[in-house]
Amino acid sequence: xxxxxxxxxxxxxxxxxxxxWAAFLAALVCVTAVAPALNLLVPxxxxxxxxGYMIGLLGKFxxxxxxxxxxxxxxxxxxxxxxxxxxxxxxxxxxxxMYLMREASGxxxxxxxxxxxxxxxxxxxxxLSGSFIATVLLVFLVPGxxxxxxxxxxxxxxxxxxxxxxxxxxxxxxxxxxxxRNETGFGGNNGFTGFRSILGFAxxxxxxxxxxxxxxxxxxxxCYLLARWLVQSxxxxxxxxxxxxxxxxxxxxxxxxxxxxxxxxxSAMMCGLAGALYVxxxxxxxxSEMSVGNSIEMAVWTAVGGRTSLIGPIIGAFAVNGGxxxxxxxxxxxxxxxxxLLFIAVTLFMPGGIVGLARQWREHRAARQATSQADKxxxxxxxxxxxxxxxTAAAINEGARA
Numbered sequence: 001x002x003x004x005x006x007x008x009x010x011x012x013x014x015x016x017x018x019x020x021w022a023a024f025l026a027a028l029v030c031v032t033a034v035a036p037a038l039n040l041l042v043p044x045x046x047x048x049x050x051x052g053y054m055i056g057l058l059g060k061f062x063x064x065x066x067x068x069x070x071x072x073x074x075x076x077x078x079x080x081x082x083x084x085x086x087x088x089x090x091x092x093x094x095x096x097x098m099y100l101m102r103e104a105s106g107x108x109x110x111x112x113x114x115x116x117x118x119x120x121x122x123x124x125x126x127x128l129s130g131s132f133i134a135t136v137l138l139v140f141l142v143p144g145x146x147x148x149x150x151x152x153x154x155x156x157x158x159x160x161x162x163x164x165x166x167x168x169x170x171x172x173x174x175x176x177x178x179x180x181r182n183e184t185g186f187g188g189n190n191g192f193t194g195f196r197s198i199l200g201f202a203x204x205x206x207x208x209x210x211x212x213x214x215x216x217x218x219x220x221x222x223c224y225l226l227a228r229w230l231v232q233s234x235x236x237x238x239x240x241x242x243x244x245x246x247x248x249x250x251x252x253x254x255x256x257x258x259x260x261x262x263x264x265x266x267s268a269m270m271c272g273l274a275g276a277l278y279v280x281x282x283x284x285x286x287x288s289e290m291s292v293g294n295s296i297e298m299a300v301w302t303a304v305g306g307r308t309s310l311i312g313p314i315i316g317a318f319a320v321n322g323g324x325x326x327x328x329x330x331x332x333x334x335x336x337x338x339x340x341l342l343f344i345a346v347t348l349f350m351p352g353g354i355v356g357l358a359r360q361w362r363e364h365r366a367a368r369q370a371t372s373q374a375d376k377x378x379x380x381x382x383x384x385x386x387x388x389x390x391x392t393a394a395a396i397n398e399g400a401r402a
Contacts, residue, residue, distance in 0.1 A: 013232050015225065024221065031062075031217025036210045052206055057325065059213040059281045061318050062220045066274035068301040068313035069223055070267035075299065076307030077231055078263055079243030080160070084168030085271050086295035087175050088143035092272030093285040094179075095138045097192035098129040100203075100280065104196045112194065113187050123185040132199060139276040140269045147268030148261065155257045155264075169292050176290035191286025195279075203280055216277045220314070223270055227310050230266070239263055300343050306353025315354055 016024060035058070038050035067089055074080045101111045107130060110119060128134040150171060154164060182188040195203055202208060230236050241249040242256045250256055279285045288294075297320070305316020320342070327335050346353060352360055 015229055015232070024225075028218070028221055031221070032214050035217075036214060039210055040206060052209060055209055055213045056281055059209075059216045060278060061321050062213075062216040063274040063278040063281075064298075064301065064321055065314040065317040066220050066223050066277075067271050067298050068305065068317040069220075069227055069310065070270040070274075071298050071302045072307055072310065072313040073227055073230065073263055073270075074267045075302060076309075076313075077236065077243065078239045078260060079246075080260060080264070081162075081165045081299065082168045082267075083165045083292065083295045083299060084172035085267070085298050086292075087172040087290050088147060088268040088271035089275040089278070089294075089298075090175075090179075090285065090287070090289040091143045091146065092139045092275030093279040093289060094186060094192070094275075095129075095135055095142055095272070096276040096279045097195075097285040098126060099132060099135040100195040100198060101192050102126075102129045103198065103200075104194055111187075111192075113182075113190070114185070117182060126185065136276075139272050143268040143272035144265050147265045151261045151264040155260050169295070172290050172295055173292055176287045179287040179290065187286070189286065191284060191288075192279075193284040193286075195283055198280055203283070209281070212277065212281050216281070219273060219277060223273075224310060224314070230263070231310070235259065235262075297339070300339060300346075302353075303346050304342060304350075304353055306355035309353070309355045312353050312355040319354065 035050055035055065038048055039052065039055050042049040044051075067085060071082065071085060074082055105111050110122065114122075122129075128138065154167060159167060178184055179186045179191075180189055186192075197203055198208070231239070238249065238254055238259050241252075241254070242259055246256050275285075275289075301317040301320050302313040303316070304320055305314065306312025320339075323338075324335060327338060350357065350360070
């Protein structure tokens with residue numbers, strides 16, 4: 001009787017290892033305890049005091065990092081370059097802005113811009129804006145539904161590459177023009193501003209700003225864990241197979257459309273969450289958040305930090321926006337030139353981004369050592385006493401001396 005063959009499948013990799021969990025918990029403690037304490041408990045004249053300006057700035061950077069992480073999921077791990085994710089970021093912000101406008105004007109009153117336009121009642125799409133629970137759900141549903149509808153037709157039509165990027169740009173630009181119109185009920189060119197409170201608590205207090213900062217940090221860490229779980233699962237391995245060889249993946253029995261559509265919707269919902277956290281911290285949302293330039297910047301954050309490395313986009317978002325904050329104060333007219341040169345330099349000389357520099361240097365060093373070792377070793381013809389042609393390096397050196 002033949003002995004049955006037992007196949008042992010490889011065990012799934014842990015979500016994080018020891019050092020990874022230690023770094024994660026350290027980051028969690030920083031955003032929930034250390035930074036709030038440095039802002040609220042340390043006197044303002046102390047060198048350890050973290051100012052309210054820095055709390056707001058870092059809170060915005062963490063919202064941007066969520067967007068960069070979402071771009072990495074579809075670009076780095078699936079091979080789909082989107083230049084329109086600023087739309088999903090703005091939609092989440094507008095959903096939150098509608099709730100904040102209703103709370104600022106009162107439950108029975110119209111927002112100020114509607115009073116100015118002599119409107120008599122709220123439009124139909126404002127009907128759920130008075131409920132915070134409905135607002136939280138719509139922050140995910142509105143970007144997710146739009147992304148699902150757009151992605152279904154785009155992926156079913158097998159639009160990919162630069163054509164897909166151009167279409168996402170066109171979608172974002174069309175939405176921006178729509179939101180600029182006063183009759184759509186989104187505040188026109190000025191958008192939404194004048195927020196006062198959220199759930200009855202004033203927005204302009206240090207305690208609320210610190211709370212929003214901590215929520216942004218926890219959301220970023222949660223999105224990081226979600227992204228890591230996705231890419232390490234079977235779902236993530238199929239996504240990478242679609243990126244590397246979509247036709248071969250399809251012949252193996254997988255439907256690339258379903259996988260691409262799923263990750264596309266997830267990334268859009270992550271951007272919606274980032275936009276909803278962003279608006280109460282900056283106090284304004286308008287159609288300029290949907291500009292094509294903002295969406296391109298999201299791709300730059302991901303490229304600078306390093307695609308296919310989940311920590312890379314987070315580093316890139318902080319690095320690029322930190323440089324932007326400094327340069328727009330020192331020399332604002334040069335920022336766009338620096339941004340363009342940065343993207344070109346990363347594409348040509350740093351394909352792995354910031355996190356790939358160490359690996360790139362190790363590979364370059366190993367290649368140089370291998371070449372040097374090969375030049376030092378005697379040629380086999382020397383051992384046999386026969387003449388031989390000089391090596392490439394030796395020939396180059398001889399020509400240089402001549």
